[in-house]
Amino acid sequence: MNPQREYFYEIDADGRLFHDGSELTDTRFLDFFFTHLKPNPGPLHPEYAFLSPCGREMNYIKSSSPIVFRALMKFETGTSLLYAGQKLQPFMPEALTLDASGQLYHPTEIGIAGRLGRHALLEISKFIYQEEGRYWIRWNSEQYCIATKST
Structure with missing residues (x-):
């Protein structure tokens, strides 16, 4: 062997x-x-x-964060986050989390949270706002509170 x-x-x-x-x-x-x-x-x-x-x-x-989402991709069937070569993760705004250092994360189908990279973050940031000390995302006429990720 x-x-x-x-x-x-x-x-x-x-x-x-x-x-x-x-x-x-x-x-x-x-x-x-x-x-x-x-x-x-x-x-x-x-x-x-x-x-x-x-x-x-x-x-x-x-790596401290092995999955980094590079872009937000909009399709007729929905929106996905791009990572790896051409892997797509369906975007779920309700699942976003923010860590203590201000990094934004999204879950993946393999169970490892991916960090939103600079380009994806720029695309998503226009939908994020702060209110009463919390961060929110407004997506498709819905509002979701961005959870704080515990370390």
Whole structure:
């Protein structure tokens, strides 16, 4: 039996994936990689908070926020957030959360909250307002309170 191969990656603040200093840009690879993303249960390589298993390979990822939504995409059927290569997450304004540092997050189907990157945040910010010390989003004639994420 062959030992498991290990690879080490970093995801930057814009959600770009790097291996050995080179950015990986293949859309199909990125979509596969991010689909399998999950927290690193340890005990190996605790400095890498996430991993993405692939067959006999274990891909360790260093990032404080591995999923970064790059854009808000509007379609006839609804609105989605874009991340990874071309992965789409249906946008649910009622599910937005704000952390103590002011970062805005949205859940994903893989269970890891994604941070809204600068471009997605610029698109959504025109729908956000503050009232009585709370942040709200007005979306499709509805108002939703943005929950505060506990750390």
